[in-house]
Amino acid sequence: MSNGQWYPPEWPARIRALASGELTAVTPRRAATVMLLRDDTSGPGTTGPAVHMLRRRTSMAFAGGAYAYPGGGVDPRDDDRHVGWAGPSLDTWAGRLGVGTAAEAQAVVCAAVRETYEEAGVLLAGPTADTVVSDTTGAGWETDREALVARELSFADFLDRRGLVLRSDLLAAWARWITPAFEPRRYDTWFFVAALPEGQRTRNASTEADRTVWIRPGDAADGYDRGELLMMPPTVATLRALRPYGTAAEALKAADSQDLAPVLAEARMEGDELVLSWPGHDEFTKHVPPAGGSASLPSGDGTDGNPS
8 A cells, every 4th residue: 555545455366357358347336425515614724625524444345444425326216206306407417427317317416415414414405495404413314314224215205205305506516436347346436516504514324434524635635645544546536626625615616617527447467567547647556566576556646435
């Protein structure tokens, strides 16, 4: 591991197996993750918004110990159930997300909102198109949240039960990363940004995380560079992209100019050495020598998580 970059020891063998035809790539599962922001007013001299991050339990099979954002896979029921909706049309979202149908767009946005509620207790929905719930605490809310986690309750039914509409205008799409073809668990993940609604508070509601923090993107990236915070490439790349913005509102406004072309790792052989790279993100390039050698990992600045 260089800096705080997550590097599974089984990658070289899996990459070589894929290249030789011994391994068949699995189809990526659609997923969404949300970079939840709030303006940092913790003290004089602080600049830039803070982002909510969770640390995956070290016992997790995928990216244990890595810092990530709230997120998870799409619930297939969100493709074909009508969801109370506010904000840009589903056709507009389909164009922005690069998907073929309005139903696919609804499912991805629903996943972003639902997973943020499931894992952080924050709900981007309201009774009307210009309001948002201010408090999601209490036994009734927790019962519904747990039913969503267990997939006993669909998100559409949850919104209907509560008399709420999904506030898609509170979200903005930022990036899209696809898990490399040699991974056994693959996700096609859309990254969103959103501001913490007034009155709501985050909490660690995820069974997959042992810690949550609010941290400025630049500080998180610096922690990765020092090897103090473990992360995967999409997480660091998005943290670095957020660093220039002074407020959550500025970051949301800048989302429209972000490139949503999918980022997918590429692997190639250079002699006996395997080279793994992420197009457009040179800092994550890895040089993996033949078995028995030691991998040369990037030493520059640098860092993903969940399906994120």
